[in-house]
Amino acid sequence: MQLQLQHAVAGLALLVPNVVALLRFSCSQLVTERLDPLVNPGVTGSPHLHQVIGGNAFRPLMDLKSLDIPSAATCTTCTFADDFSNYWTAVLYFQARNGTFKRVPQKPNAGFESAKGGMTVYYTPVISGTGKVTAFKPGFRMIVGNPNNRNANNVPRQLTFTCLKDIYTRTGETKEFPKQPCPAGIMVNVRFPTCWDGVTLDPPDHASHVAYPSSGTFESNGPCPATHPVKIPQLFYEVIWDTTAFNNKAEWPADGSQPFVWSFGDKSxxxxxxxxxxxxxxxxxxxxxxxxxxxxxPQLKTQSIQQGNQCSVKDTVGEQIDGWLTELPGGMPVDK
Known part of the structure; x- marks a missing residue:
């Protein structure tokens, strides 16, 4: 297991050469459904499908003022047992030549072979190893990236894809979907901003209260901008989509383009x-x-991955998301 972990964090060491500390842990799948309590609070059936991990207080409405998440949750899918946070991304689909869709399964990261789907989560403090990093506060929420974006120039360098040659591949990141079959699947990398305004827990856009360094990068210990002076941990998701069942290029679009599409209709x-x-x-x-x-x-309470696998919430939308579908869940159109 220790050798596997060393391989698994090798890519992070390349990105963060002076890193002296980080949390890296597994969170199994909690639920996959069309809910988004940030963008569509209170709505059962948000526009597109999400895969969610973390605590079982996840629900259509997670009111900032009235919901104490650690008290409301009774279990978590994460291996750190005091982490009742929720983390989510969109879902990946394969689109066949006849236009039908099939959900791409997820697979565990290296070192977490018994996890049920889900993702790997990192929290990394100040890169230099000195100086204060302020953990997120109760009520804090944020979003990074924009599902409506279709312009490569507007994609932060922190949001990437890795075409896995094997489970340990951590090089060759791209802003767009890989254009060739990936032998061990596609890893999606989501790195959140690392600077906070120190006041706002959740603005209307869920994003303006945080920022990336004003110069340099998090990895080079770049300074926070004056508008967002408080250093927060870098939150980082790795999600591995097992695309290997769809690697036959004879089943890809006739024009040779890549066949994968996000659940919000994005093929780029x-x-x-x-x-x-x-x-x-x-x-x-x-x-x-x-x-x-x-x-x-050692300072944190842990549970086994098998225990985390037992935590779940009821799918409140209750729609078909697997098998061959004639349209994406929610009827989401696909980009032309």
Whole structure:
């Protein structure tokens, strides 16, 4: 297991050469359905399908003022047992030559072989190893990326795809979907901003309260802008889509273009985005950031991946999302 973990974080070491601390852990699938309590609060049946991990307080309406997430949740799919946060992304589909769609399954990351779908989550404090990083506060939420974007120039460098030659591949990231079959699947990488205005927990756009460094990068320990002076952990998702069943190019579009489409109808990949609702219990995350834990954290309560696999919520939308579909869930149109 330790060798697997060393391989798995090798790519992060390439991106962050001076990293001295990080949390890296597995969260199994909680639910896959059309809910989005940030963009479409209170709506049962949001426009497009999401895959969600984390605590079972996830619901159509997660009111900032009245919902205490760690108290409302009774279980989490994450291996750190005090993490009742929710993390979600869109869902990947394969579109066949006849126009029908099939959901692409997810598979565990290296070191987390028994996880049920889901994703790998990282929290990384200040790269230099010195200086204060402020953990997210109760009520904090954020979104990175824009599902409506179809312009490569508007994609942050922190949102990428990796065509996996094997489970340990961590090079060759692109802003768009890979154009060739990937031997071990496609990994989607979502890195959130690392600077906060220090006041706002969740603005109407769920994004303007956070920012990337004003110069340089998080990896080079770039400074935060004056408008967002508080350094927060870099939250990072890795989601591995097992595209191997769809690697026969004879089944790809006749024009040779790539066949994958996000559940919001994007075939370019430029709409890659992620959502986050903070839900750690007490000061657990701050404690982990202050102690500079590396991958595992003895200061935090843990549970097995098998225990996390048992946590779930009821699918409140109740629609067919698997098998061959004539349209994407919710009737979402696909880009021409």
């Amino acid at each position: 990949g430029y709409g890659n985005h992620g959502d986050y609702v903070f839900g750690w219990k007490g000061d657990a995350l701050q404690k982990a950031m202050d102690t500079n834990c590396y991958i595992n954290c």
